[in-house]
Structures are given as C-alpha cells and as structure tokens.
Amino acid sequence: MxxxxxxxxxxxxxxxxxxxxxxxxxxxxxxxxxxxxxxxxxxxxxxxxxxxxxxxxxxxxxxxxxxxxxxxxxxxxxxxxxxxxxxxxxxxxxxxxxxxxxxxxxxxxxxxxxxxxxxxxxxxxxxxxxxxxxxxxxxxxxxxxxxxxxxxxxxxxxxxxxEGIIKNLPEQNIIGITLTELSDILEPINLVDSGEYNDNEIVAIVNRNTYYKKLLKHVISCSNPGALPKFIFCYAMQEDKILYADLSKYxxxxxxxxxxxxxxxxxxxxxxxxxxxxxxxxxxxxxxxxxxxxxxx
Structure with a gap:
C-alpha cells in the first residue's frame, strides 16, 4: 500500500x-x-x-x-x-x-x-x-x-x-465450480499462483452479497483461517463470482x-x-x- x-x-x-x-x-x-x-x-x-x-x-x-x-x-x-x-x-x-x-x-x-x-x-x-x-x-x-x-x-x-481485468482474462483462467466445501473455493487459486510468481498477495474480490450468501458458511467453518485468501468486497464485482487477483500486476x-x-x-x-x-x-x-x-x- x-x-x-x-x-x-x-x-x-x-x-x-x-x-x-x-x-x-x-x-x-x-x-x-x-x-x-x-x-x-x-x-x-x-x-x-x-x-x-x-x-x-x-x-x-x-x-x-x-x-x-x-x-x-x-x-x-x-x-x-x-x-x-x-x-x-x-x-x-x-x-x-x-x-x-x-x-x-x-x-x-x-x-x-x-x-x-x-x-x-x-x-x-x-x-x-x-x-x-x-x-x-x-x-x-x-x-x-x-x-x-x-x-x-x-x-x-x-x-x-x-482495459479491465475481466475482459482480458485468458480463457483457461475462467472456470465454473459447484460450491460444496471449502476446498472448492481454494483450489482455483493455483490458476493465479503457479509458484513461479508468488511474491505478492493474492486476494479474492467478491460482491458483498455473494460473500454472505455463498461463502460465509464455509469461511467460518475453516479451522485454519490463515489458509484463506483476503476477501475484498467491491460493489463493481458481479454477484456469484470470485476474482482471484494479484493486483500488483494491474x-x-x-x-x-x-x-x-x-x-x-x-x-x-x-x-x-x-x-x-x-x-x-x-x-x-x-x-x-x-x-x-x-x-x-
């Protein structure tokens, strides 16, 4: 910052x-x-x-x-x-x-x-x-x-x-998941962090409604909160979506x-x-x- x-x-x-x-x-x-x-x-x-x-x-x-x-x-x-x-x-x-x-x-x-x-x-x-x-x-x-x-x-x-982030996403970096457990939220992070570019924080950008409707119950059940990405509430993010981002690359x-x-x-x-x-x-x-x-x- x-x-x-x-x-x-x-x-x-x-x-x-x-x-x-x-x-x-x-x-x-x-x-x-x-x-x-x-x-x-x-x-x-x-x-x-x-x-x-x-x-x-x-x-x-x-x-x-x-x-x-x-x-x-x-x-x-x-x-x-x-x-x-x-x-x-x-x-x-x-x-x-x-x-x-x-x-x-x-x-x-x-x-x-x-x-x-x-x-x-x-x-x-x-x-x-x-x-x-x-x-x-x-x-x-x-x-x-x-x-x-x-x-x-x-x-x-x-x-x-x-030039917005979402418009310029590579096709392989857009996926759909059926959310049933916490690991479903975490696994897609590997699309951003392959281990080669891991010097900056990866955040999860979500609409506030999406967080409380679909993510909160999984987040509060996590026994290791340090494993979770930082969630950023942004009004401009569409509902029912998560954008994983290394924002230092914008x-x-x-x-x-x-x-x-x-x-x-x-x-x-x-x-x-x-x-x-x-x-x-x-x-x-x-x-x-x-x-x-x-x-x-």
Missing part, C-alpha cells in the same frame, strides 16, 4: 488553509461569478484527492500506479513481470526469457473520468471552508468508485475506458493532474452551482494470467 500523505483531519485542514489552495478556490469562486474557466489544481489539492481516493477505493491501494513527471504525453512503455536476473560472462548475451514483458500505453492523454456535484450557493457564501472540503471529498469518492469499476470491468479504448497511469470547473449558470430552482472535477487515466493488466474468474454454480 502506498504511503499516505494525510493522516488526520488536522492535516487536511492545514492543507486547505494554505495560500496556494485558497487561491485555487478563489479562482473557482470567480468562475461562478462569471470570470475565468476551468482551473488546474495545485499539488496540495491533488494530494488530498488521491489520498481520499485511496481511502474509498477497494482496488487502487493494491495496484501498480504511475504518475509520470511532466504529464508525459504519447506512448509509455513499462517493463513488467521482472524475473530473476542471470549470471553471465560479459561476452554472453542474456536469454530472451530474461527480458521483462513490455506493457504499452498508447492512448495519448488517457481517458477522462469526471463528475458533477451541486452545492447550495448560501453554503458557498457563508461557509467557504466547509464547501471546499466537501467538494474535494465528494469528487474523490466518485473517482474512487469509477476506478474500481473500470479496473474490473473496463471495456478498453473503443469505449474510452481502461498498471494504472495517471495522465495529468486534477482540474475543477464551476458552472457559470446557477440551477435557478435550487439556487445551486455545479462543480465538475476531472482526471485522466490509462490502465491495463500487466500480466493477464495473474487473475482468474470463478463462476459459482
């Missing part, structure tokens, strides 16, 4: 009180008054956003994440699934098996994820410190939900989405920072203003074989 930069409410308040942050929200306020356009958030706001995303997302804390310095456009190549290095004489070439697998990200500036929220104007005018924290928190929560869904179910560039790249726009047009009936936050991401499995889908029959 990545190191968090904000550990307490007080630290959050200290960041929101910084001059750069106050200037940022003043620009947003000016947009609402009819001046200016979308505003690129300073680093402090970006820190709050991504820390909040990590708090709410079930999958983001466990994946491989890159934020290229300078918002690198165009193709990015990342070597993934590095195996043990070889001992060789200087005049002997490395074997092809020693090369890391190249994972390519080619979609220019990434795919936009955005959310609009509305806030009463009297709150903005009377309690600006509260509305600032509220905007940041709610937009980050929305981005966290979107990332969880896209990491699992994204349909790829033709749908302007991330790569997410952020293209650019976080920007915020304020609507110049107030929602007249509710006396509200809309705020749209947006970010750009690209992502795909670094090794599709690091995941396996089990259909519970």
């Amino acid at each position: 990545r190191k968090r930069f904000i550990e307490s409410k007080q630290e959050m308040e200290n960041i929101l009180a910084k001059k750069s942050v106050q200037t940022f929200f003043q620009k947003i306020y000016d947009v609402r008054k009819g001046n200016g356009n979308n505003v690129e958030a300073p680093e402090d706001i970006y820190t709050i956003i991504m820390d909040t995303v990590e708090s709410y997302s079930k999958l983001y804390p466990l994946i491989e994440y890159f934020f290229p310095i300078g918002n690198v456009p165009g193709k990015i190549i990342i070597g993934k699934d590095v195996t043990a290095a070889e001992f060789k004489p200087d005049n002997v070439a490395l074997s092809a098996e020693n090369f890391a697998i190249n994972v390519e990200f080619e979609y220019g500036n990434g795919f936009k994820v955005a959310k609009v929220i509305f806030i009463s104007n009297n709150m903005i005018d009377a309690q600006p410190d509260q509305y600032e924290a509220y905007i940041v928190k709610e937009l980050a929560r929305a981005i966290a939900l979107a990332l969880d869904d896209a990491i699992l179910n994204g349909q790829g560039k033709d749908s302007y989405q991330l 790569i997410l790249i952020q293209r650019g920072g976080f920007s915020l726009e304020s609507s110049k047009n107030v929602r007249f009936i509710g006396d509200e203003t809309g705020y749209k936050g947006k970010m750009y991401f690209e992502g795909k499995p670094g090794r599709a074989e690091a995941f396996a889908l089990v259909n519970l029959q």
Whole structure:
C-alpha cells in the first residue's frame, strides 16, 4: 500500500488553509461569478484527492500506479513481470526469457473520468471552508468508485475506458465450480499462483452479497483461517463470482493532474452551482494470467 500523505483531519485542514489552495478556490469562486474557466489544481489539492481516493477505493491501494513527471504525453512503455536476473560472462548475451514483458500505453492523454456535484450557493457564501472540503471529498469518492469499476470491468479504448481485468482474462483462467466445501473455493487459486510468481498477495474480490450468501458458511467453518485468501468486497464485482487477483500486476497511469470547473449558470430552482472535477487515466493488466474468474454454480 502506498504511503499516505494525510493522516488526520488536522492535516487536511492545514492543507486547505494554505495560500496556494485558497487561491485555487478563489479562482473557482470567480468562475461562478462569471470570470475565468476551468482551473488546474495545485499539488496540495491533488494530494488530498488521491489520498481520499485511496481511502474509498477497494482496488487502487493494491495496484501498480504511475504518475509520470511532466504529464508525459504519447506512448509509455513499462517493463513488467521482472524475473530473476542471470549470471553471465560479459561476452554472453542474456536469454530472451530474461527480458521483462513490455506493457504499452498508447492512448495519448488517457481517458477522462469526471463528475458533477451541486452545492447550495448560501453554503458557498457563508461557509467557504466547509464547501471546499466537501467538494474535494465528494469528487474523490466518485473517482474512487469509477476506478474500481473500470479496473474490473473496463471495456478498453473503443469505449474510452481502461482495459479491465475481466475482459482480458485468458480463457483457461475462467472456470465454473459447484460450491460444496471449502476446498472448492481454494483450489482455483493455483490458476493465479503457479509458484513461479508468488511474491505478492493474492486476494479474492467478491460482491458483498455473494460473500454472505455463498461463502460465509464455509469461511467460518475453516479451522485454519490463515489458509484463506483476503476477501475484498467491491460493489463493481458481479454477484456469484470470485476474482482471484494479484493486483500488483494491474498498471494504472495517471495522465495529468486534477482540474475543477464551476458552472457559470446557477440551477435557478435550487439556487445551486455545479462543480465538475476531472482526471485522466490509462490502465491495463500487466500480466493477464495473474487473475482468474470463478463462476459459482
């Protein structure tokens, strides 16, 4: 799990009180008054956003994440699934098996994820410190939900989405089982962990309803809980399925920072203003074989 930069409410308040942050929200306020356009958030706001995303997302804390310095456009190549290095004489070439697998990200500036929220104007005018924290928190929560869904179910560039894990599963890593005892849950893990790539934790991603309806009675009867995988509840996981995953093998790249726009047009009936936050991401499995889908029959 990545190191968090904000550990307490007080630290959050200290960041929101910084001059750069106050200037940022003043620009947003000016947009609402009819001046200016979308505003690129300073680093402090970006820190709050991504820390909040990590708090709410079930999958983001466990994946491989890159934020290229300078918002690198165009193709990015990342070597993934590095195996043990070889001992060789200087005049002997490395074997092809020693090369890391190249994972390519080619979609220019990434795919936009955005959310609009509305806030009463009297709150903005009377309690600006509260509305600032509220905007940041709610937009980050929305981005966290979107990332969880896209990491699992994204349909790829033709749908302007991330490449999801499930769409890219090898055929042999999709199986169905009749669940009668605990071993039925555990055996499919060998599809992910052959013993060659066993340096990272393998988790079981399930819908909460599936866990309580079909898995709980087997889990609580286990005499050796340490033998069980860690179960992660994710709303975006379909029911009656388990996804076994080494999530370190999924790569997410952020293209650019976080920007915020304020609507110049107030929602007249509710006396509200809309705020749209947006970010750009690209992502795909670094090794599709690091995941396996089990259909519970």
